Amino acid sequence: MGTANKEYHAQLRQLAELMLAVSGESVTMMKRNAPEQALKLKRQDEWGIYLEFLKVMFNLTDRLTALHIPIKDQLEFMNGLEDAVTTQLKTVLEPAFGNNADQMEIVLTVGNAVAESRDLYEKYKFLITEDSKPKNELFQVFAERVAQALGASQNGQVIAAATLCASAIIPAVSAVLQGQAPPTAAPSTPTQQPAKATGNGEQAKKGPTGQDIKLVSLMSNVSGEEVETRWGLHPRFRGDLTPAELQQLTKHLNRVAKILGERYAAVAFSEEWNSWHKTGHA
Structure with a gap:
């Protein structure tokens, strides 16, 4: 292990655990958003979806290291993260496969996931902390790959859920890179139900890191005219609601989405704000 990775050993372990936990729960969330397709999934298909989440999280983490890890340590840090994820994955799979688990195959699988992550996502140039067209394009490409792997291509609910699952990892990874524990909801940050990646959220109860957790997301997209x-909704927040509360909240949020969507449409297509539609954000 390199000198830099000895220094960041605890963070690398935390990140590996976080990435695997979020990937696993995200697969569950995708299946909930497409129950018919979920019934047809084989173990190999679920594994493919799991790896799609790992790929995008390697890329997002790599972008975040530029803000928190010295430049001289970044390459070694990401190599260390690949090793940490491999080690953690071996530990996770060992109870299920015992001595039958092919350790080298796991090493190659994670290595291939990292390489494919670079091929897929490095071409999108953006600052991870800001909303931008390239950032939205990356999440869109990722979410469509997840939907295709699930056998639910063009399923808007699955695409929206996958986008939120991936974007929810950003504050948790940032907390770890800052030397803090991830937010208490981090292992279940994947979210679901119709939505896209950005919007205003209510402030959750603050955990030990002082990080805010986005409970509600709202986004307007322009496509042509x-x-x-x-x-x-954040999945843990949604799970805390009774059916009656969820029904009432759904009613109110549908109304809010209608009001804001109509207002956004009026502004986005006005002469004064004609360039808004290029950003895709309300």
């Missing part, structure tokens, strides 16, 4: 507005 059409405007689509979606909302979504």
